[in-house]
Each structure stands twice: as C-alpha cells, then as structure tokens.
Amino acid sequence: MSARNNQANKAAARERLRAEREAQAKKDRARRQLIVGVSAVAVLAAAGGIGYAVVQANQPTAWETAADAKTITAPKNTEGENGTTVVVGKASAKKTLELYEDSRCPVCATFEQSVGSTVEKDVEAGKYKVKYVGATFIDNMDKGEGSKNALSALGAALDVSPEAFLDYKAALYSAKWHPEESEDKFAKDSYLLEVADTVPALKGNAAFKKHVEDGTFDAWAMKMSKTFDESGVTGTPTLKMDGKTLTAQGSQNPPLTVEEFNAALTPLLAG
DSSP states (O other), X not given: OOHHHHHHHHHHHHHXXXXXXXXXXXXXXXXXXXXXXXXXXXXXXXXXXXXXXXXHHTSOOHHHHHHTOSSOOOOSSOBSGGGOXXXXXXXXXXXXXXXXXXXXXXXXXXXXXXXXXXXXXXXXXXXXXXXXXXXXXXXXXXXXXXXXXXXXXXXXXXXXXXXXXXXXXXXXXXXXXXXXXXXXXXXXXXXXXHHHTTXXXXXXXXXXXXXXXXXXXXXHHHHHHHHHHTTTOOSSSEEEETTEEOOOTXXXXXXXXXXXXXXXXXXXXXX
C-alpha cells in the first residue's frame, strides 16, 4: 500500500471517529434536555398535586357544610326554629321530661337499656311528655361522624312518626346494636339501615332509607346539636324536669336503674 493511500485511510478513519463523537455528543445533549424537561414537568406536577391537596384540605367537610346551611329541612313532628324542638307524648300531659343524649354515649345506652322502656310506658300513660335534645360532642372527642349520622337518621325516623322515632332510638341504644364508644359504626349508613330493619315502621320503608342515604336531615341534625351546645348541659345522659336535673339519690350521677329513676322523678311529678 502506498504512503498516500495509508494517509488517506487514516484521515478517513479520523473523520469517521469525529463524526461518531459529534453524533454521540448530540445524543447526550438530547438526553440531558429530555431529563431536564421531564424533571421540570415532575416538579410542576408535584407542585400542582401539593396545591390541589392543600385546596382539598381547606374545603369544608360535608358536615361543616351542613352546619352552615341556610335552608334547613326539618322532619315532620317537630316544632320551633329549624324544627329543633322535639316533644313526644300526649298533649294532655302536664309535665315534660327533658332528655339530653348523644347516640354514641355508652352511659346513654346503659340508661336506655335499663330505664328506656319505663319512660316509654310513662309517656304512653300520659304521665309526662319527653322533650328530646340530641348531641354530637363524642364525634369531636373521638374523631368520628357516628353521632351526627345517627342523629340525622333519628330525624328520618321522626319524619315517619314519633313512635318510629322512639322505637329506633331504643334499637340504636340496645345491647345488640350499640357499639363501643371507640367504634364509629353509626358513621355508616348501611349499619344504621340494618338497625332500622328491626323497627317495623322503618323496615322496607323506602322514604326513610332515601332520607338516610341522602342525608336529608343532616343540616337539621347540626342545628339540633347546636341547640344542645347552647343548653348549658355538659354531659349525657342528662334528665331534667321543671328545670331540675334528675340524679341518683346521694350523687350527681344520672339515674341508671328504674328504682333510681322513679325515686328522682316521683317528687317532681307530684310537685
């Protein structure tokens, strides 16, 4: 091979190497640009996601929206502003027993399981009427929604009839269905409807079911809860008649047996 050809071959080889290096450099630049672009998009997406999350976190909950509602749908068989006066019993009854309860309250469950049937019999006999005031403070203490949801469902039962309301309240507080305070079972509509199936007036009642699932009386429940908050009562169950709080003899505790209840109530009925 001549020296000229050898030099030409070397020059060609150098040119090919230069071209390959330039091509590789272009690929490297393109790759870096792609990585930077993707990273920028990822940063923007992350920022957007964080922004969306912040916006969502600042949105009011359904219950907060219900609490601020301007228009309140109150159940039938209620009275007063926003329908928060719930009185069950014969109009001829001269006395009224005020009953303050939270649906998740375990002590309320104890009261209802032991004394509830006595109260119902007394109401049917016309000894007194019952004014019910529902609370939801346990939801705030235990971070749940069951007190509010159960109160709304009680509103749906009251919309059917006062009797359905009393029967459903008794079922919710029963030993079979009342959950531990730490278990927020009443937050589930399906559980509330399962309990309702044990009440003849509510079993298969399409209107009741729709009100529970649609939250028809959610805003009413929040107004009722506000009524409790403004009552000055600090715990549940609390029972009052003629402005006097009923307590077990020799204590500041609510009466939790029929004997304690009758002993506290009888003097007030006679007065």
